[in-house]
Amino acid sequence: MQDASASPMSSEATTPASADSNGPDASESVVSTHVLVPIEQVHKLRELARRTRIHQSEYLREAVEDLLSKYSRQADSGGDQ
Numbered sequence: 385m386q387d388a389s390a391s392p393m394s395s396e397a398t399t400p401a402s403a404d405s406n407g408p409d410a411s412e413s414v415v416s417t418h419v420l421v422p423i424e425q426v427h428k429l430r431e432l433a434r435r436t437r438i439h440q441s442e443y444l445r446e447a448v449e450d451l452l453s454k455y456s457r458q459a460d461s462g463g464d465q
Contacts, residue, residue: 421429433440 429440429443432438433443
């Protein structure tokens with residue numbers, strides 16, 4: 385578990401982690417990060433993962449990728465929506 389007093393930019397806040405069998409390629413560099421999520425979303429994500437047998441971490445990585453893709457497209461089109 386991470387020290388809550390570590391700054392987001394410190395090396396303690398981004399500790400290298402090994403890839404799990406459902407995660408990114410073992411050849412990729414991965415880091416552990418800490419986010420605060422509303423409890424209702426935690427419950428829904430937990431239930432989704434239980435029903436589908438897909439790890440919560442996989443859903444979170446997919447969500448980050450979708451978000452980055454969305455904003456990359458907006459930047460490419462000049463930021464107009």
